Amino acid sequence: xxxxxxxxxxxxxxxxxxxxxxxxxxxxxxxxxxxxxxxxxxxxxxxxxxxxxxxxxxxxxxxxxxxxxxxxxxxxxxxxxxxxxxxxxxxxxxxxxxxxxxxxxx
Amino acid sequence: xxxxxxxxxxxxxxxxxxxxxxxxxxxxxxxxxxxxxxxxxxxxxxxxxxxxxxxxxxxxxxxxxxxxxxxxxxxxxxxxxxxxxxxxxxxxxxxxxxxxxxxxxxxxxxxxxxxxxxxxxxxxxxxxxxxxxxxxxxxxxxxxxxxxxxxxxxxxxxxx
Numbered sequence: 001x002x003x004x005x006x007x008x009x010x011x012x013x014x015x016x017x018x019x020x021x022x023x024x025x026x027x028x029x030x031x032x033x034x035x036x037x038x039x040x041x042x043x044x045x046x047x048x049x050x051x052x053x054x055x056x057x058x059x060x061x062x063x064x065x066x067x068x069x070x071x072x073x074x075x076x077x078x079x080x081x082x083x084x085x086x087x088x089x090x091x092x093x094x095x096x097x098x099x100x101x102x103x104x105x106x
Numbered sequence: 107x108x109x110x111x112x113x114x115x116x117x118x119x120x121x122x123x124x125x126x127x128x129x130x131x132x133x134x135x136x137x138x139x140x141x142x143x144x145x146x147x148x149x150x151x152x153x154x155x156x157x158x159x160x161x162x163x164x165x166x167x168x169x170x171x172x173x174x175x176x177x178x179x180x181x182x183x184x185x186x187x188x189x190x191x192x193x194x195x196x197x198x199x200x201x202x203x204x205x206x207x208x209x210x211x212x213x214x215x216x217x218x219x220x221x222x223x224x225x226x227x228x229x230x231x232x233x234x235x236x237x238x239x240x241x242x243x244x245x246x247x248x249x250x251x252x253x254x255x256x257x258x259x260x261x262x263x264x265x266x
Contacts, residue, residue, distance in 0.1 A: 076110050083113035090120045098123040100116055 015039045016046075016054055041065060166260040173256055177249035184242035191235040198228040 011028045012021050013035030024031050041061040046052070091099045202225060 080110040080113045083110070083117050087113065087117045087120050090117070090124055094120065094123050094127060098127070100119050100123070 011035075016042050016058075038065070163260065166256060170253060170256040170260060173249060173253045177246060177253055180242060180246045180249050184239065184246050187235060187239040187242050191232065191239050194228060194232040194235055198225065198232055 008023050008025050009028055009031075010021060010023050011031040012019060013032060014020070015035055015038055020035070022031055022035075026034075038061060041064055042054070042057045045057045045060045045064075046054070087100075
């Protein structure tokens, strides 16, 4: 993944006015980006006015972000299937020596 | 390795291999096109040479026909001359055979037997006819040689 680093770094982020110190292998930019996304999602829920309590807004934000995650996973799985199908379509057009190893994608 | 990454890499490899294959096909197609153009040029050249050879053959055929016609005419003239010569010889021989009888008849009956032809005149005519015959034979031989030459040339032209 882009932004991932081998050594751990300490990143201070602020979410809905509260500061958190995070130790992570990811880059500070990536960690800051994740924190900003969570902050924006919670603030959007709070701004909608249905919820005033911050911890409930955080849970709703977690649900929303998890929903996004699942949808992206599903889309990624569909994309992977399309890639495999395309590879299956191309493979017969090639001589056997150049068809590659089918087990890597199977 | 994540499945989507593995799938992508596999597809990437296949697409690159496919690209190589297509490049090979393109090279072969271009080489075949070049070869086809060369063969077309050769065929066009051969057609041109064939047309030239055909016109040569027609020309030689016409010449051969003309020569054959001339040879036939010369042969006819020679035959006619030979016929005349043999007839003259026969007439001379007959005249020689009947000459004593004519002399006897002349002596016996009339003083002037004007219808008889002298031997010397017949011999002269015979000699002239023989000369004509020799000339006609020579001309016939020349024409026959010419026809033979033209036929040989015609045969070589057809081989081209």
